[in-house]
Amino acid sequence: MSSTRALRQAASGTAETSRPAAREQAPTGAGATRSRPHEHAHKAAAFVANDARLHWHDQAIWFLRGKRDRVSSAVPDWEQLRSAGEQIKAHTLSRLAEYLEQFERNAIQLGARVHWAKDAEEHNRIVHGLLAERGVQRVVKSKSMLTEECHLNPYLEERGIEVVDTDLGERIVQLRREPPSHIVMPAVHLKKEEIGELFHQQLGSEEGLSDPKVLTEIARQHLRQKFLAAQATISGVNFAIAETGGFVVCTNEGNADLGTSLPPLHIACMGVEKVVPRLKDLAVFLRLLARSATGQPITSYTSHFLGPRRGAELHVVIVDHGRSGILRREEYRRSLHCIRCGACMNTCPVYRRSGGHSYGVTVPGPIGSVLAPHINPAAHSSLPFASTLCGSCSDVCPVKVDLHHQLLVWRGELGRAGLLPLSKRVASKLGGWILARTWAYRFFGRLGRWLLARVPRAVIYNRWNAWGRQRELPAPPRESFREIYRRRRGQ
Amino acid sequence: MVEVGLFIPCYVDQFYPRVGLSTVELLERQGVKVDFPQEQTCCGQPMANSGCFSEAAPLARKFLSVFSRYQYVVCPSGSCASMVRNHYRNLLPDSSELDEMRGKVYELCEFLHDVLKVQPRGRFPHRVGLHQSCHGLRELRLGAGSERRISGFDKIRDLLSGLEGLELVQLARPDDCCGFGGTFAVYEEAISCAMGKDRIADHERAGAEIIAGADMSCLMHLSGLLQRQKKPIRVMHVAELLEEATA
Numbered sequence: 001m002s003s004t005r006a007l008r009q010a011a012s013g014t015a016e017t018s019r020p021a022a023r024e025q026a027p028t029g030a031g032a033t034r035s036r037p038h039e040h041a042h043k044a045a046a047f048v049a050n051d052a053r054l055h056w057h058d059q060a061i062w063f064l065r066g067k068r069d070r071v072s073s074a075v076p077d078w079e080q081l082r083s084a085g086e087q088i089k090a091h092t093l094s095r096l097a098e099y100l101e102q103f104e105r106n107a108i109q110l111g112a113r114v115h116w117a118k119d120a121e122e123h124n125r126i127v128h129g130l131l132a133e134r135g136v137q138r139v140v141k142s143k144s145m146l147t148e149e150c151h152l153n154p155y156l157e158e159r160g161i162e163v164v165d166t167d168l169g170e171r172i173v174q175l176r177r178e179p180p181s182h183i184v185m186p187a188v189h190l191k192k193e194e195i196g197e198l199f200h201q202q203l204g205s206e207e208g209l210s211d212p213k214v215l216t217e218i219a220r221q222h223l224r225q226k227f228l229a230a231q232a233t234i235s236g237v238n239f240a241i242a243e244t245g246g247f248v249v250c251t252n253e254g255n256a257d258l259g260t261s262l263p264p265l266h267i268a269c270m271g272v273e274k275v276v277p278r279l280k281d282l283a284v285f286l287r288l289l290a291r292s293a294t295g296q297p298i299t300s301y302t303s304h305f306l307g308p309r310r311g312a313e314l315h316v317v318i319v320d321h322g323r324s325g326i327l328r329r330e331e332y333r334r335s336l337h338c339i340r341c342g343a344c345m346n347t348c349p350v351y352r353r354s355g356g357h358s359y360g361v362t363v364p365g366p367i368g369s370v371l372a373p374h375i376n377p378a379a380h381s382s383l384p385f386a387s388t389l390c391g392s393c394s395d396v397c398p399v400k401v402d403l404h405h406q407l408l409v410w411r412g413e414l415g416r417a418g419l420l421p422l423s424k425r426v427a428s429k430l431g432g433w434i435l436a437r438t439w440a441y442r443f444f445g446r447l448g449r450w451l452l453a454r455v456p457r458a459v460i461y462n463r464w465n466a467w468g469r470q471r472e473l474p475a476p477p478r479e480s481f482r483e484i485y486r487r488r489r490g491q
Numbered sequence: 492m493v494e495v496g497l498f499i500p501c502y503v504d505q506f507y508p509r510v511g512l513s514t515v516e517l518l519e520r521q522g523v524k525v526d527f528p529q530e531q532t533c534c535g536q537p538m539a540n541s542g543c544f545s546e547a548a549p550l551a552r553k554f555l556s557v558f559s560r561y562q563y564v565v566c567p568s569g570s571c572a573s574m575v576r577n578h579y580r581n582l583l584p585d586s587s588e589l590d591e592m593r594g595k596v597y598e599l600c601e602f603l604h605d606v607l608k609v610q611p612r613g614r615f616p617h618r619v620g621l622h623q624s625c626h627g628l629r630e631l632r633l634g635a636g637s638e639r640r641i642s643g644f645d646k647i648r649d650l651l652s653g654l655e656g657l658e659l660v661q662l663a664r665p666d667d668c669c670g671f672g673g674t675f676a677v678y679e680e681a682i683s684c685a686m687g688k689d690r691i692a693d694h695e696r697a698g699a700e701i702i703a704g705a706d707m708s709c710l711m712h713l714s715g716l717l718q719r720q721k722k723p724i725r726v727m728h729v730a731e732l733l734e735e736a737t738a
Contacts, residue, residue: 038678045681054685062664069637078640347638349668353685386679388672388686389540391629395638408540412581415542424674428538432546435501436553441532445505466677470684471715474506481504481511485527 004097006118006324007272035378037421040386044354058352060188065346067295068396074297075287084284086400089337092277093327099242099275100318106245110307112314120150123319127152127234127267130315131161134265136231140223142249142256143167144236145183145340146269146319148362152234163234164226166255168219175202181356183363184293184342189355223255233259237270237316238339239285243278246306247316250289250299257303264312268305272323273336285339288398292341322374331409335370337399344393344403350386359383366393370406373414381419384410442482449476493607494524496561498554498596500571500707501533507707513734514567514599520737521607530557536574539582540673548582551575555588563606564596567730568706569627572598577630598631599730600705604646613737616656620699620724621647622690622713623666624706633705637666647705647729654736660697667693671712687716694724705729 048054072078092099104114117123123146131139139156141147141163153163153174165174169186173179175198180186187195196209205218235256240247247268249256260266276285290296308314326332345351345365356364361372361380369383384407393403414420434440452460453476461468479487495518499511511527518525535550554575558564566572575596583589603609627633627647634645651657670676670686677683691713694702702724704710710726717724 041679041681044679048681048685055689058689072640075640349670349686350679350682353682353689385542385675388625388668388670388675388683390625390668390672392625392636392638392666392668395629395636408578409581411540411542412544413542415544420542424541424678425543428541428543428546432535432538432543432549435533435535436549438530438532441501445501449505466680467715469680470719471687471712472718473715474711476506477508479508481499481508482527482529484508484512485515486529 004100004116006320007100007327008097035381035419035421037381037385037419037424039360039380040354040358040382043358043360044350044386047355047358048353054353056191057189057355061346061352064185064295065343065396068292068343068346069295071291071295071297075291081284081288082398082400085288085339085398086334086337088276088281088284089399090334092275093273093333093336096272096275096327099277100272102242103240103245103275104318106243107240107247107307107316108245110245112245112307112316115315115317117317117319117321119321120319123150123269123317123321124152124155126317127269128156128159128161130265130267131156131232132159134232136265137161138226138230139163139232139234140166140226140230140255140259140263141170141234142236142251142259143170143186144234144269145180145363146236146271146321147234148180150269150319150321152269164223164230166223166227166253166259167251168216168253168255171219171223172198179357179362181364182342182345183340189357227258227262230259230263232263232265232267234267234269235260237268237274238289239282240270240275240316241277241279241282242275244306246279246304247274248282248286249303249305250286250301251303252294252296252300254301257301260303260305261309265315266305266308266312267315267317269317269319272318272320273338289339289341292343292396292398326371326374332370332374332406334401335367335403335406337401338367338371338397339399340367341398343396343398344401347392347396348387349390349392350388354386359386366403366407367401370401370403370410373410377414377417378419381414384408384414442480445480449478449480452476492522492524494562495526495602496558496564497525497527498531498534498558498564498566498571498575499527500566500568502711503567503707506711507728510567510707510728510730513728513730514565516734517599517603517730517737518565521603521609523607526561528557534571534574535582536571536578537673539574539578540675544582551579551582551589552586554579555583555586555592558596559588559592562595563602564592565599565602566596567599567728568708569598569601569624569631569633570706570708572596572601573626573630598627598633598705600627600647600650601631601633604650609650610653611650611733611737612653613733614656615651615654615732615736618658618660618698618700619651619732620660620662620694620697620702621651622669622694622702622704622709623647624704624709625666625668627705628666634666637664650729650733651703654733657736660694660699662693662697664693669709669713671709673708676712683712684716687712691716691722691724695722699724701732702726703729703732 372380535547538547
């Protein structure tokens, strides 16, 4: 089947092995090729400026990390489970084309129709085509980061189709006309009072509500009407099973189940990396997913779809959108293991303090920062630097994506592609030149310490000294270690 | 006799000579023959972390040419030791000299714990907050770390456990990053300082008098914040602490 040719080549290494980052450009409009190396830092600084909110956000997200720690501790073989997850994913990626074709054959046999999309544009065209052919004007959609990634909502809305997100968090950010700030909890950046105000303005509820139960009930009533009126439903896919042709959707709200039970058309959209070989592999992934995501032993609803409902249609759209390019690059391949649990966000000390919107991409946090530059390295050149490389993400990841290592590899690639800010390039050139010469290092070390001890404070702590804005510099000693060592040893 | 090539990070050499001297003292007390090769400069991590691999690679080659002749290479920094062990491969993909180096470069606490197998005895009557520096913890595995579900171990704690009077305070977040992150500290200054202040607050709440750690870079960042805010907590490298306690 020609649709999986790119995957076959990528997996077997027969295609060109690596493409320099600078040449891989995405069609995301004006300014897409301009490097924005300070983007994340600027947005993060704005987030940090509100100290109370920063700490509220950090605590709220850290709470999830704590829950994940507790429930994963209750699994005696957690680390083996992670290894199993990693190995199944690595194996699947090594034969991705075969497993996808097996899934396709079995899904067709179950009565589903399968479509292949090479990128976001084709995905959106296929989905719209299916809806337009059937005259559908009202669609409900359960949470799908893939459709967010493809910007499906605006695409359909521009063509006169109403799309209502039915996951509560997704609906909230949809009503606010903003992207999700977290892949599992799209509205985690909002306080309940803000949601009360939003519902007051958009859904006509009473003013000043903030009781989560009351707010949830308002959302239920509002969404119930949308469910009943919908002519089609769109869902994501958490796991597609090659040996059965079925797939699994995990939710906590049951919205995917209600959405798929009512209208006669279900379109399920999945990235190529969502396939797993066997049904029993779910025993590994379902145990890892909810525990890592929200600290639950399992999601409230784990729904298996095996072909269409009687009298209804089921379409599966399998999307590449840059994934075969990642598969082709060995150093980044493991990022395709990702099961979108969001644990790397919850543990990331930078994400917790800068918020999901500071990343400017659908999938934020460490995993987003290694995925986004594949689509457009220039536009997202700040993301691999939005990390201290502390490595917590790599250790928390249920499928062992080597996230912080990939961030470092990206930095090198952005450097080679000339996408670093001038200040970094100049400082590294200068620093590299000095440090490569012992005499220069010694000379400039002494000079630096001498100046630091004598130059007036106001000159050192100038407006360009980012270190000194909130921190003191270390007091320079008269002698360096090597000078003392030499003196004492009489060398 | 164990022979060690002493690898002192550039910023420790320039700003924290006491840490270097304590390292020498601790090793020599164990009968180790220490040599500090004067040609050394920097491992290249600042450039590599900035994405400037081509500027970092000559420093990696220089490092190998300076240190390959030693039986062991010991460094009082988990981050710099990890740079050599775990990240030089990015810079020198084909170096066979690196294979050997990766097996003999050690962070100081790791070397004391795993190779010399020492259990320092002494006295240090203070309430100490242990700052787990990320690269030592998660790249060199000096401890189990809070993320992984494996039976807990902690090499730095082990080294401190024989010191009378030393009380290690309980932190709410035992190994959250301090926010230094190399050039991150200046390019993402706002987040870096927010992280550092939160780390300090955790130590304050736990009642620490001293924040001790095995990486002076984290401590330089925390100390910079502490000094600006005129807080009474001081920072101390584990090498200095051990030297003082066991004198």
